[in-house]
Amino acid sequence: MEDLAAYRQAVAHIAAGHGPVAVDAERASGYRYSQRAYLIQVYRRGAGVFLLDPIAIRAEDADAFAALQAVIGDEEWVFHAASQDLPCLREVGLVPRRIFDTELGARLAGLSRVGLGAVVEELLGIHLAKEHSAADWSTRPLPQAWLVYAALDVELLVDLRDEMAERLERSGKAHIAEQEFAAVLTRVPKPPRAEPWRRLSGLHTLRGQRSLAIARALWQARDAYAQAADVAPGRTIPDSAIIAAAAANPSSKRELGAVKTFSGRASRSELDRWWAAVEEGRATTDLPSVRGTGEPSLPPPRAWSDRNPAADRRYKAARPAVVARAEELALPVENLLTPDTLRTLAWEPPSPVTPETVADALAALDARPWQIEETADRIAAAFVAAGQADEPGGESAS
The missing domain is CATH 3.30.420.10 (Ribonuclease H-like superfamily/Ribonuclease H)
Known part of the structure; x- marks a missing residue:
């Protein structure tokens, strides 16, 4: 209607x-x-x-x-x-x-x-x-x-x-x-990313801060144009075109237009816009870091054994217990408890570790009452067992 x-x-x-x-x-x-x-x-x-x-x-x-x-x-x-x-x-x-x-x-x-x-x-x-x-x-x-x-x-x-x-x-x-x-x-929406342009597909193929600066400027120009025109950014110029232009680092608008893979519906009609972005990226002194500022997050679990061995043992002890309970309840494990919640808790557990303190920590991480009821005791027991292995005479004692 x-x-x-x-x-x-x-x-x-x-x-x-x-x-x-x-x-x-x-x-x-x-x-x-x-x-x-x-x-x-x-x-x-x-x-x-x-x-x-x-x-x-x-x-x-x-x-x-x-x-x-x-x-x-x-x-x-x-x-x-x-x-x-x-x-x-x-x-x-x-x-x-x-x-x-x-x-x-x-x-x-x-x-x-x-x-x-x-x-x-x-x-x-x-x-x-x-x-x-x-x-x-x-x-x-x-x-x-x-x-x-x-x-x-x-x-x-x-x-x-x-x-x-x-x-x-x-x-x-x-x-x-x-x-x-x-x-x-x-549920509160996630805050916007600090550097959303780093989600460009193929960004990892670029070498050097200058190429990254050009990619950033092109992404920002594309996003502003797409927002003003109310069109999906990828329907103006695709990520692959931005990466190609940043890698080529053209020295003139003509060179940019000659980049074979610089394509898309607006690649030619908005060439002045894209060239202005390339010039900005070529001239800026505010060069982006190669690795990025990064979003606040924990390191991937595969790195925990070196970065935080105690957290690694806690996580490896608690994860199977949570998975087993999810299977008993016929639930996807991520609905019983999100992986991020368990990782955050394993990385920095409450002190002392008890079912009550784990329950409080889970509540602070926005776990629902039913999730706390189903997992707090199991996580606490797993954390305690993992900690005992670190004590003199424990399984990991040398």
Whole structure:
């Protein structure tokens, strides 16, 4: 729906419906710079499916979605992979207070495949085609086949939610799912990277700080252009073009244009822009370090035996205990406890190590109560055993 009057009628129908509200959003990842929603799908029993164009609706009334929020805000919202949709929904003022995530529920239930099509087929026995999942949803008008696909994405979600809830209840995991769903809503986004340009594919092939400076300047110029044009950066000039130009270190705009692999839709139309970036990289005295400033993180576990042998022993003792418990619960180990959480705890454990202090440390690392209950005792026992091996007369004593 693109018309404001039709949208308001849809809100009235949704208000007259009953039960949970299935919600989905389609973005244009890979096509646009922004992660805004270009289509929002809503389904409620007794109301039906509604396909809303947030760009057109908000162009008429920037606060239009406040009406929908008022109607469904206190209801349970059903998603499949909620973390993907919540940011763009919040952008238009749609913020759930309670959710049920069928993708996360599938992981907790121990399903081997958790994509929407696979879960629908396993729990509902319905084949759901997913041929338009990577489409450019900023296209207008949207093809009818895409609209049918989008409607099916939410039309089955409430039935799927009921089947999933029953399965979680039977397996004794309903309380786990409740905590995990709540955590999705309160999760704090990761801070932006200090040097995002270092994620350029192929950057490791460049040699010397000057080449890195040119690559950095080209990345920054591309990002600014892509943001202004609202187009995915890779659709202007690809990473490979930036790396090729940085490696060539051209001395003129003509030389840059002659670099065979300097290609892409905007490689020639925006050549002045790219040459200005190359000149900036060639002239700057603020040269990037070869290794980078690095994001705050622990060294990889393979380096622990040299860097922190005691932490290495703690991690190697605790990891199998956590994996074994995950297998007993029929859970992916990363859902029982994230690898980063266990590594952080092993690197710098509480003192003294007891089930209580480990539980407190896990809570400080944002582990949920059920995760703490299932892992704190096991981790504490593993850490203590690893520490005893360091004591005189222990297994590692020489």
